[in-house]
Amino acid sequence: MPTHVHYGHIFHLAGSPRITEAVDALVSIPDGALVVGEDGTILFVGERSQLPDLYASARAHDHTGGYLLPGFVDTHIHFPQTYAGASYGGGQLLEWLTQCIFPSEAEFADPEFAADAALEFTRRRIAAGTTAAMVFGSAFPHAQDALFRTTLKAGLRIVSGRGIQTRGPDSAQPLITSEGDAIRLTRAEIEQWHAADTGDVSTALLHVAIVPRFSLAVTPETLRNLGELYDEFRDRGVYVHSHLNENDRPATGEVDTTKQDFHVNTYLDTYDGKFLPGSAVGGKSLLGRRTILAHCVHCQDVELARMAETGTSISHCPVSQLFLGSGTMPWKRTVASGVNISAGTDFGGGDEWLIPRVVGDAFKQHISEAGDDGVSIHPAEMLFLATLGGARALDMEDRFGNFDLGKEADFVVVQPAGALKGLLRNALRSQEAELAREQTLFALLMGIRESSVAEVYVQGNRVGI
Ligand code: GUN
Ligand code: ZN
Numbered sequence: 001m002p003t004h005v006h007y008g009h010i011f012h013l014a015g016s017p018r019i020t021e022a023v024d025a026l027v028s029i030p031d032g033a034l035v036v037g038e039d040g041t042i043l044f045v046g047e048r049s050q051l052p053d054l055y056a057s058a059r060a061h062d063h064t065g066g067y068l069l070p071g072f073v074d075t076h077i078h079f080p081q082t083y084a085g086a087s088y089g090g091g092q093l094l095e096w097l098t099q100c101i102f103p104s105e106a107e108f109a110d111p112e113f114a115a116d117a118a119l120e121f122t123r124r125r126i127a128a129g130t131t132a133a134m135v136f137g138s139a140f141p142h143a144q145d146a147l148f149r150t151t152l153k154a155g156l157r158i159v160s161g162r163g164i165q166t167r168g169p170d171s172a173q174p175l176i177t178s179e180g181d182a183i184r185l186t187r188a189e190i191e192q193w194h195a196a197d198t199g200d201v202s203t204a205l206l207h208v209a210i211v212p213r214f215s216l217a218v219t220p221e222t223l224r225n226l227g228e229l230y231d232e233f234r235d236r237g238v239y240v241h242s243h244l245n246e247n248d249r250p251a252t253g254e255v256d257t258t259k260q261d262f263h264v265n266t267y268l269d270t271y272d273g274k275f276l277p278g279s280a281v282g283g284k285s286l287l288g289r290r291t292i293l294a295h296c297v298h299c300q301d302v303e304l305a306r307m308a309e310t311g312t313s314i315s316h317c318p319v320s321q322l323f324l325g326s327g328t329m330p331w332k333r334t335v336a337s338g339v340n341i342s343a344g345t346d347f348g349g350g351d352e353w354l355i356p357r358v359v360g361d362a363f364k365q366h367i368s369e370a371g372d373d374g375v376s377i378h379p380a381e382m383l384f385l386a387t388l389g390g391a392r393a394l395d396m397e398d399r400f401g402n403f404d405l406g407k408e409a410d411f412v413v414v415q416p417a418g419a420l421k422g423l424l425r426n427a428l429r430s431q432e433a434e435l436a437r438e439q440t441l442f443a444l445l446m447g448i449r450e451s452s453v454a455e456v457y458v459q460g461n462r463v464g465i
Pocket of ligand 2 (some may be wrong): 076
C-alpha cells in the first residue's frame with residue numbers, strides 16, 4: 001500500500017487519558033491531515049498547512065466538509081441477535097430472553113441462516129463505523145466460523161466467542177451443551193480462530209473470548225472449568241466476556257436470582273472464582289485486563305473496586321438499558337471507582353447499531369439522574385466512551401483508539417448528511433473557541449446516523465464486503 005494522506009476535520013483524544021482526563025486530551029484540527037504509511041500506521045497527524053514535504057506525493061483523499069474520527073469500538077454486541085433487535089416480549093430481561101431471544105438464537109442452528117446473518121451483521125457494523133468489537137457469539141460453531149470468516153474478508157477487527165450455556169429454561173435447550181462440550185467447543189474455537197489471520201496476537205485482527213452467557217446460564221462446574229481453561233490461555237491474549245448486574249427487579253430479577261442461586265455476597269464473585277455458597281473460592285478468577293462485563297448497572301462499591309483493581313472493563317449499554325427497563329448505571333459513582341468504561345450497543349437488547357447513538361443516550365440518561373447525581377457528560381468523555389475507552393477495554397490501546405503516531409490507522413470518515421449537515425454548518429456556535437469546538441463535537445456525536453458514515457478504515461485499508 002502506498003502512503004496515503006486524508007484531509008478533513010480531525011477529532012481525537014491524544015495520549016492515554018482516563019475518562020476524567022479526556023477533556024484535556026481533546027484534539028480538534030479543523031483543516032487537518034492524517035498520513036497513513038505503507039504498513040497502515042499513522043505517520044503524521046496535524047494541520048494540513050504543516051504537512052511535511054516528505055508526504056507531498058502521498059495519495060490524497062480530500063474529505064473537505066467531512067470529519068475524521070477514530071473508528072468506533074463496540075464492546076458488547078450480540079451476533080446471534082442480528083435479526084432480534086426490537087423484539088417485543090412484554091417483559092424485562094429474563095422474560096425477554098426466554099420468550100424472544102433464546103428462540104431467535106436457536107435459528108442459527110441452520111448453517112445457511114447463520115452465514116446470511118454473519119454477512120448482515122458485518123454489513124451493519126461497517127455501516128455504523130464499528131471498526132473493533134467484542135462480539136457475544138452464537139452457541140453454534142458453524143455460525144462462529146461464518147462470523148470470523150466474514151469479518152476477516154471485510155477487514156474488520158473482532159473479539160468473539162461462542163455463548164456458553166450449560167443450563168436454562170426449555171426455550172434455551174438448543175443452545176445448551178454438556179459440561180464437557182462447553183469446554184471442548186470453547187477450546188476448539190480458541191485453537192482455530194485466536195490470531196488465526198496473522199498467527200500473532202500482537203498483529204491479529206481476529207481474537208477469541210471465553211463467553212459464559214451470564215451466571216444463571218452456567219453451573220458452578222462450568223465456572224470452575226472455564227477458570228481452568230482461562231488460566232491455560234490467559235498468557236496468549238484470550239479474552240473473557242459476560243453480563244453483570246443488569247436487571248435488579250426485586251426477588252425475581254437477574255441480580256437477586258443470581259445471588260440466591262449461588263448464595264454469594266456479590267454477583268461479581270461468581271466470575272471471580274468465588275462462586276460457592278458464602279462466596280467461598282471454588283476456582284480461578286475470570287477477571288483481568290482482557291475481561292469486559294456488560295451493563296454493571298447495579299454494582300455494589302466492592303464490585304466496582306474489584307473490577308478497577310483487576311483491570312476489568314465495563315461495557316456501558318444505555319440504549320439497551322432503556323429498551324429492557326434495566327435502570328441507570330450511576331455515572332458519577334462508577335467513574336469515581338476508577339474502573340474503565342467503554343460503550344456497547346448490546347444489539348439486540350439495544351435497538352441501535354451505532355456507537356454514537358449509545359453515547360448520545362448515555363448523555364440523556366445521566367443528565368436525567370436525580371439531584372446531585374445528574375451530570376452533563378462532556379463531549380470529550382463521550383468520544384472517550386466511543387473510541388479510546390473501547391480500545392482500552394479490548395487491551396489494544398497500544399494499537400488503535402486515537403491518532404497517536406505509530407498506531408494502526410483505524411478511522412471513520414463522517415460526511416454530514418441529512419439533518420446533521422444543518423447541525424454542523426448552520427448552528428449557532430460560541431464566540432469562545434474552546435466551547436465552540438466542544439459544541440461541534442457534541443453535535444457531531446449526537447447527530448451521526450448511518451447515512452453520514454461515508455468511509456471506514458482499519459489499518460489504513462478501506463473496509464467493505
Ligand atoms: N443476559 C444474558 N443474556 C443476555 C442477552 O442476550 N442480552 C442481555 N441484554 N442481557 C443478557
Ligand atoms: Zn448483552
